[in-house]
Amino acid sequence: FVSTLCAARVPEERAASFVKTVNAFPGVTHHYRRDHEFNYWFTFIAPSGEALEMALAEIRERTGIEIASLRATAIYKIDATFAL
DSSP, X not given: OEEEEEEEOOOGGXXXXXXXXXXXXXXXXXXXXXXXXXXXXXXXXXXXXXXXXXXXXXXXXXXXXXXXXXXXXXXXXXXXXXOO
């Protein structure tokens, strides 16, 4: 699996439609609004890079909104163990 952090500039009058479209995709794990030029952010996970790019292209096509895909350039894993 691969994942990416996505950011989009969404006009307020199109926000509800954009959110509904993005959240309909099962690969979306988080989606939130920020007070920033890029005002809608979401994370997306897919079985492959090709599947990820196809899904983002479909979101772009359905919404007419450009999406910046910010894929990780390095992966860092930590081992967290909790005594329960």
